[in-house]
Amino acid sequence: MAEIPHRRGAPMPGAEVLAEPLRSRWSPSVFDPAHVVGREQVVALIRAAQWAPSCGNAQPWHLVVAERGDATHDLLVARLSRGNAGWVPRASLVLVVGAQVAPDDRGEGGTKPAHAEYDAGQAAAHVTLQARAMGLHAHQFAGFDRTGLAADLGAPPWVRLLAGIAVGVPGDLDDVPERDREREHRVRRRRPAEQWVHAGSWGTPWPGLEP
């Protein structure tokens, strides 16, 4: 079944047990370029990041709001990798995620980079799931000139840009080139849990996974 080419709503074996909004989360690559995310929805996405957990409550995350058509969005689009330049600009909104990886110029903030990036990932996951709960979809990407965009924005050296979260609603598959449409047909694959869930000693799968 996982081998059957699909459009949307691809099989997610094992995900039947998940609660919403995790259950129906997926990353579209064909967004509706006419859809606009309301400001109150953007605020809710920001609140989702704000109330994410973090190591020592450091809250090391930053977001840059790029709404399709505004000046921030123009800066982002100019920095997209070739592979992302087709699909990302169609999304209603991009939230660029950064992490404070060192203390600022007053010596404040900045946990170890590993924690900052882990916690920025948590905040991004909260944004993504809040989007889904509001009827939106989100697709994260890292393929852009992150140091170039940081310079464009004037981001300080203690912040590292990590990813973008493209947010919107799915668009018409017939409205994009084959190259972009192809992404929506990909079979969704995940590593078997036996390869990455350990117990007792590394490489010994947790026995509860046995059928």
Add this chain to the structure above:
Amino acid sequence: MAEIPHRRGAPMPGAEVLAEPLRSRWSPSVFDPAHVVGREQVVALIRAAQWAPSCGNAQPWHLVVAERGDATHDLLVARLSRGNAGWVPRASLVLVVGAQVAPDDRGEGGTKPAHAEYDAGQAAAHVTLQARAMGLHAHQFAGFDRTGLAADLGAPPWVRLLAGIAVGVPGDLDDVPERDREREHRVRRRRPAEQWVHAGSWGTPWPGLEP
């Protein structure tokens, strides 16, 4: 209102707009030491991590399952920091989160550490929110000898342990020392969004935040 000492269900200003399970997520420090998480619930937590998104679908996360009272749990408890040694062992279960930060001995896997840690954080957030959706609570922590535990488990050098996710149900506040009880009374604080949500240029708050 945010200044009033509280027990549980602390005010989360701005979080009223969030969907469940984000809305009611919080990190208890007093767990019920008699509660047991069922195996099917552990499987659901693992599936939540499995279906998290990741950069290039690299899925760099690892989990170690430590169920209260088993040998893995004993290894973890012996490595807890002093501040975590009181409350963590009461939780029903700890999932230790690792990330593959370099290629393995076959040259496979291992995105850049920043992406691996960001994506491990996303997987941890999915686990935490799935726990909440199942009526459980989760409290993440980084205060343990992570290199020591990695050695105990025989983890390979291309994997970095990052955090633990303590999972269970809240316990009796009168059942723990004042030091642990105090944690449950803390006011929940978050940085004002104006400090970390930018648009146009760094340090310019996104205008949609204005009241």
